Amino acid sequence: MAKSTSSWIACGGTPSQLRNIEARLPCHVIDRSQLILDIFARHAKTREGQLQVELAQLEYQLPRLAGRGRAMSQLGGGIGTRGPGETQLETDRRKINLRIDHIKTQLDAVRRIRHQQRQRWELFQLMLTADLCSGVKPDDGIPRCNG
Numbered sequence: 527m528a529k530s531t532s533s534w535i536a537c538g539g540t541p542s543q544l545r546n547i548e549a550r551l552p553c554h555v556i557d558r559s560q561l562i563l564d565i566f567a568r569h570a571k572t573r574e575g576q577l578q579v580e581l582a583q584l585e586y587q588l589p590r591l592a593g594r595g596r597a598m599s600q601l602g603g604g605i606g607t608r609g610p611g612e613t614q615l616e617t618d619r620r621k622i623n624l625r626i627d628h629i630k631t632q633l634d635a636v637r638r639i640r641h642q643q644r645q646r647w648e649l650f651q652l653m654l655t656a657d658l659c660s661g662v663k664p665d666d667g668i669p670r671c672n673g
Contacts, residue, residue, distance in 0.1 A: 536561045541590045574636045581629045588622050
């Protein structure tokens with residue numbers, strides 16, 4: 527086997543196959559979809575684009591979380607607890623779901639603001655057109671430019 531100097535390898539396979547390959551190699555292994563999402567993340571410039579890419583990455587990552595079992599569980603403290611508590615996998619899923627909800631809220635706000643700005647711009651264009659045009663007929667009120 528040839529020695530690799532890269533810090534990651536992109537290849538195909540199921541998530542469990544990729545985890546097994548990564549366990550045997552001294553580098554990070556990603557699949558084609560993750561590579562594409564990473565490229566989009568690197569090139570996203572607008573706030574909406576960055577939020578969309580982060581949302582896609584989290585939604586892609588959510589079903590691929592590796593279970594670490596009871597060894598990583600947080601013990602339930604206090605009176606009346608019945609069990610080991612929340613495992614690390616459950617904690618990670620909960621945090622990712624909370625982040626997804628937060629990003630969706632931010633995306634809605636960005637889209638709402640952009641829609642309001644677009645409406646203001648359209649109103650400004652309409653007012654500018656009405657000001658520059660001189661032939662307004664009194665019966666319909668639609669500005670018509672002489673041209």
